[in-house]
Amino acid sequence: MMEVLKKLRNKMQENKIDIYLVPTGDPHGSEYPPDAYKYRTFLTGFTGSAGVAVAFKDEAYCWTDGRYYIQAGKQLEGSGFALQKDGQPGVLSPYDYVIKMAKEGDTVGFHGELLMMKDLQKLESQRPDLNFKAVDLMTDLWENRPSLPQEPMFILKNAYTKFSTLEKRDQVMEELKKHEADTLVLSSLDDIAWFTNLRGRDIPNNPVFLSFLTLDKKHLVLYIDLKKIDQEIVEYFEQQKIVVKEYHDFYQDIKKLKGKKILLDPSKTNALVYKNIKEKNQLIEAINPTTMLKAVKNKVELNNVKAAYVDDGVALVKYFSWLNQEVLAGKTITEFEAQNKLISFRKNIVDYIEDSFTPISAYGSNGAMMHYSAQKESAVIGKDSFYLIDSGGQYLRGTTDITRTLHFGQPTEEEKRDYTLVLKSHIGLANTIFLEGTKGSQLDAIARRPIWQYHMDYKCGTGHGVGYLLNVHEGPHRISRWTEDCPLEEGYIVTIEPGIYKEDMYGIRLENDVAVKLDGTAPDGTFYSFDMLSYIPFDRKCINPDLLTREERQWLNRYNEQVYDLLSPNLNKEEEAYLSIQTEPFSEK
Template sequence: MTTPLLTTLRQHLKARGIDALYVPTADPHQSEYVGEHYQTRAFLTGFTGSAGTAVVTAEHALLWTDGRYFIQAERQIKDRGFSLMRLNTPGFPSVTDWLCTHMPAGGTLAFNGRTLSRAQYDELSRALDAKGVRLLADDTVLESLWENRPALPQEAVFLHELRFSGETTASKLARLRDALGDLDGTVMSSLENIGWLFNFRGRDIAHNPVAYAYAVVTPATAVLYLDRAKYDDAFAREMTDNGVTLKPYDAVWSDAGSITGRIAVDKKRTSQALYQALSQADLVSAPEHVYALKARLNDTEEANQRETWLEDTTALVRFLIWLEQAVPAGDIDECRAADMLSAIRSRGRHYLEDSFDTISAYGDNAPMMHYRATPDSSRLLEPKGLYLVDTGGQYLGGTTDITRTVSLGEPTAEEIRDYTLVLKAHINLATAVFLHGASGHYLDVLARQPLWQEHIDYKSGTGHAVGYVSGVHEGPQRIAMMPNNVTLEPGMMITNEPGIYREGVHGIRLENVYIVKEDVTVGSDRFLKFDCLSYAPFDRRLIDVSALSEKELSWLNAYHRDVCERLLPRLNEDERVWLAAKTAQL
């Protein structure tokens, strides 16, 4: 099938001699979550997930996305003329492989140069060179068809005070310069890295306290490119006091051509257009050095993050109490539940906003890992079945992300079995002791093993880094089957979130955030462990105690004691009674 938008787009492509259009999910900074102004892929396909790539030719309209979104994407694109291509799935080629097969020799592949990363450009160029395919930067072919496109945001930024950051911008710049070594500077595009380095936050992307900005740091200078309308005189003085020069956001384009020397750029975060504009520099490809600097919390950040978690999980407990009382009344749906949780959380100290749209998923909506309830899809919560809530908040003192799955009635044997398996997977990773030098890739199997023993798998990573008053999904560390060589270091935060997702039945995920800590050193061997930051009860009605080992049961009871000790002082008497019952010894 086709649609009026696809028909018009194909007419434009034909008129310009373009054989295929490549549309990633991206903004000029390669942010994971993109602001409304840059959601061109969603505009084109109808798919609203955070990851995906569309390709349109005269004969095909295809969307590639990963296992988190297969179910959601199928539903959202079915009336938009697109077919789903399942990433990392047998029988489905990657985007690049498909283009290698289907692009005509000497053909033209168009893309938006300001939103395609240099890394993506290099991959496409290498793959398509043998066929003589021309890569054409064109930021108007699709964008010109987007009527009523949202404007770029103009929200004010705010300074992240020293009591929350724990380190001045001048000190961070000094550490960055040390990390650059003999390089002559770096050009930075990553919004979360720039916000951390210069100790400010913004509101340009929903749920992500960032602002559109670029930065150039050399041994002698630091330039922050940020729209003047977004900051006040106090902000300007703070930057000046820390040795920072402020310039308009768009000035980076005129300055780029005069930057010389050996300059570090992250090809995964730098757009093809900006990379080309740095025409006089000797560009050195490397991940932005700030990733490693900010991945390990300092003492101030860790203390704030721990307090923030207590604030956030207290709100979650209050929500679970409300949910248990409200569902039998029969007028609570997924949207109303999500709104209630946000309302309870918003009363917390130093709250800014939710860290993502709450995944409020009941029954057969929960197998969609990143489901978002809408008025059209929102299901009524009934006193039966499973309800999954994946939620988090942004606070001045940290960022949270937690998932609990609860029974709304009398659980079935299958629900108990699946929940207990996921709990065992979570505990297996939570209790890991590992040698320094290990990456999350080595640990991923620990969470999957209890599920693999039952021939069950989940099509996502097991854990992601969490930013500090920043993106809820951040690098560089992660726990996943996909290889990565980032060593887990003390002070790094990472999630633990295995799951079971049965399409058409239920979805179960149990997620906490942990911080890497020193364990013991034996000779030259340095061992590390995980320390939990998240405190909320697991649903004891869904736990088959007979299926837990002695070690697993001991961990669970100790965890629930910690939940009580940390949260009871923050609750009223009725809430304390509820929590004490939910965390009683098993």
């Protein structure tokens, strides 16, 4: 990998570039870019979903967050890039580091479609003495770079969405009026998919399609690869009054915009778009109105995803029962084989499309890497440590995301303590009632408290938003102490996933999805709570009931009763017996 860095520096010298930025992403600000845009991985060898590489003339660094410290430390070896642990005390963010270390007059280069508008604005405002140059130095270095995907698209019907694109158009235009904007330029793929009620397969596990969209009072224009359109979709576009143009026409068309009041989301708009329209138009910077609208799931969506979670839970219990039998029988089952077996159970669900992300199937110390990915030659699942499985499905009825940690032997007292602390954290937040206007960052400490009591912590957020047959990570909301977030609103879906990760030992994560619901009104305000969506058992033998309060045992017993009632009718005798053991009530005295 060091050779790639050397070639990049030669390109930098040819183009008189002093510093070159290689963020993770694509022209649409996607968390998981198509293979054709994985420039940072090509340059550094680090495969995690979050990170920014920065090459100076004599040094090079790659930043990533707490989910990937262990993984990045291993994968960056020999690349020439040193790991920077973003979020750790004393560690500057990549752009803050450039702001601090760049010399007056330096030229900072970047791929104009990969750097987001907000990041360029920050650099420009804080270091006006630097020169910023949009130049692609990477593509020529990348031999056999994958081509752009051309996967088919499909229409998501009203039975799954409630509102048509025409109806959503009225909602979006109303939001534009509130911002005194007359035009929307939309780049983010999940927003476009939600708006158009279309889905695609251009990015594995994310049912979106490469596209741009513009909207004003007269026209809704969708820029896509025209080869993806069949006759059914052509007719759909006519019905929904969607004008369709070739994907690569977008940049030429936006250059023609003049005198418009354009709403842009700086975190979801790339620097090239920004540069092409900022001179001749008035820019209004705000979160995409589509982002706010799609975050609030309507009753049709919530009812659908609740049903999907029952089927998803059945698949998981079948998987847990099978894996328990295989491991106890001494069968050799690797992490990779296990995750593929789980996928085979999900494929039996009638409206299953694909997984919502690559499963994290991790035994023992591999579980300490929060986003570990099992390869074909992976660890054998045994009885001496924890097995963590984080997985989810994409269904016509919605998107699921669930994590459970199991032990197929006899957990030690330390393992039981840690597992129970994570469970206490989960219950504590799941059982919380909170005032309207409360942000996820304010709820984060509630989940951490039981773990903090033992001087431990987890270096990631507690929860993230989840889309509806869309990205498994969806904003604008999340539960994390490291973010300036928005208040949680009724209809938001969010995960609750505290954990304990001990390097070279094990990882424990217990994750459910919940929806924010109205709990009641009072003189002091409106209060919300969480409506449980996920019903999958916890591993009973890993729980030390002495560490649970009476209220926590009551919550767990109620939850287990619901799990059994919902899932058992769809299980065979062996699977039902497994579930019965896992959901056996604890004494509430």
